[in-house]
Amino acid sequence: MQIVKAQLEPVFDETNPELEIYLVPEISYCSSRHSLYFSIALYCYKAVILLWGVFLAWETRRVSLAQLNDSTYIALSIYTLFVNYTIVLPVLYLKGNDVTFMFTFLTSAITIVNTAILLLVFVPKILLLNKDPESLTTSIIKISSSSHYGNTKGPRIVAESYRKVKQL
Numbered sequence: 001m002q003i004v005k006a007q008l009e010p011v012f013d014e015t016n017p018e019l020e021i022y023l024v025p026e027i028s029y030c031s032s033r034h035s036l037y038f039s040i041a042l043y044c045y046k047a048v049i050l051l052w053g054v055f056l057a058w059e060t061r062r063v064s065l066a067q068l069n070d071s072t073y074i075a076l077s078i079y080t081l082f083v084n085y086t087i088v089l090p091v092l093y094l095k096g097n098d099v100t101f102m103f104t105f106l107t108s109a110i111t112i113v114n115t116a117i118l119l120l121v122f123v124p125k126i127l128l129l130n131k132d133p134e135s136l137t138t139s140i141i142k143i144s145s146s147s148h149y150g151n152t153k154g155p156r157i158v159a160e161s162y163r164k165v166k167q168l
Contacts, residue, residue, distance in 0.1 A: 027099060053074065054075065056074070057074040076120050077121060088105075088106070
């Protein structure tokens with residue numbers, strides 16, 4: 001591992017012009033001759049996680065309840081993340097020395113993608129809940145009563161607790 005220092009163009013300090021002081025900005029960062037391999041391994045790990053998300057979205061695409069069927073929104077979120085990676089990674093390697101640009105670009109990309117993913121996942125649920133607040137609870141009661149796993153008291157307990165909450 002080595003510490004690499006890159007000096008940039010000197011800038012004239014205009015606060016005291018008679019002293020003729022020049023500021024020389026310097027960027028220091030750690031580097032290794034194996035850093036490319038570590039980056040590739042990290043990106044492959046992230047790709048495996050994305051593929052796992054695609055698999056889970058594919059497996060849950062035929063859920064019968066509209067309230068629980070998120071596979072379309074999850075797939076759109078993964079697509080958004082993939083598009084973000086394809087744009088950000090080349091820019092990261094091409095403009096790596098411009099610290100101000102990289103900070104601005106990366107923080108805006110992270111903020112935009114995170115906001116888009118959160119909106120894709122949660123806004124449809126909130127809209128559905130605002131449209132018909134009782135449909136979600138009745139669907140949950142139907143699910144619990146249809147899959148009681150040999151326990152006949154479970155659906156009755158859920159229905160009774162729902163009635164109690166509704167009375168409040």
